[in-house]
Amino acid sequence: MNYTTIIDQNRDIILQTYEDLHQLAEPSWKEEQTSLYLRKRLLEAGLEVRTFEGHFGFIAEIKGESNKVVALRADMDALMQEVDGVVKANHSCGHDAHSTLVLHTALTLAKLEKPKHTYRFIFQPAEEKAEGALQMMKEGALNNVKFLGGVHLRPKIEIPYGVASPVILHGSTATLRGTITGTPAHAARPEEGINPIEVASLLIQAVQQVRVRNSKRYSIKITELHSGEASNLIPETARFTFDLRADSNEAMDELIGKGQHTIESIAQVTGATISYNLGEFSPAAIENQEAMKLAQKAIVATLGEENFVPTLVSPGAEDFHFYTLKNPNIVATLIGLGCDLTPGLHHPKMTFNKEALIYGTKILTSLMLEADQKTWS
Structure with missing residues (x-):
């Protein structure tokens, strides 16, 4: 019997798996029941499962x-959203679908003949915090890995139902969070203080002048600003957050550097103290032609040449790309799966055509079989 x-x-079991996982929605680092459900299914199918201390990620x-x-x-x-x-906790990014697809790829491959290479299935926690991939690498999840594949549902505005791409070219994202400490004063004597809100306004204007060379898509913008408790006094502090995005890791390095320089310059000019830290960093995708060719074969074999999109550029981010950033020699790609997803990722009412789970499982199974046929050095 073929895959x-x-x-x-x-088909009906795959769709029910998705519904089960959708109801088990758990936030980052708390995926206990989700992990237990997946491990139980894999163990019942005869796969070897390895868990780790301190979190619910595992490999099979x-x-x-x-x-x-x-x-x-x-x-x-x-x-976690309203x-x-x-x-x-709400599955509005498709991770329940991704787990369904990889689970049933594993269950399908378990019914076929013994492979040339070892098949490994990495179920990671905390993608939304951009921390899970880093943790799984610490656990040795990439030991001896020659090829790594992944998948992500895509919004309808990017690619339609029945279409897939062998690579999602996510950009890099980062967050700069900081606190401006000024000098409090009575509002009647502003000259006696350093107003952190006014410092923040200068900082916001200054970062709008930041330019990055050799990059078509980048941005740095204010997304949070909190200060003040009363109308008649100048507050002591203001807290801010800047969201940074760039189309490459090199551009992000430059953007972070210029953002930090701007913060330090404004502090010097105003006399305020500005402390800050870099957080929630996700690297940009790195194209790997060898991996993309394998994914293309799997997509075309499943959906046909007419339903193959060579590349997919996305403004979002994914911590999958930590695997390639930290392991530049690995052959890896993240497939973009069209599925009629609306209104969009992270929308609390996100929905998609569940039939995509069937052809998505076929694509991933074909991908693993293609990767198994290669001779890896």
């Missing part, structure tokens, strides 16, 4: 003739 027949026969394997590894990664966490007036 497409197995997947078609398990199908041993091959070689200890060289071809791998797939899935993320498990949900977002839904109908209630803040709760």
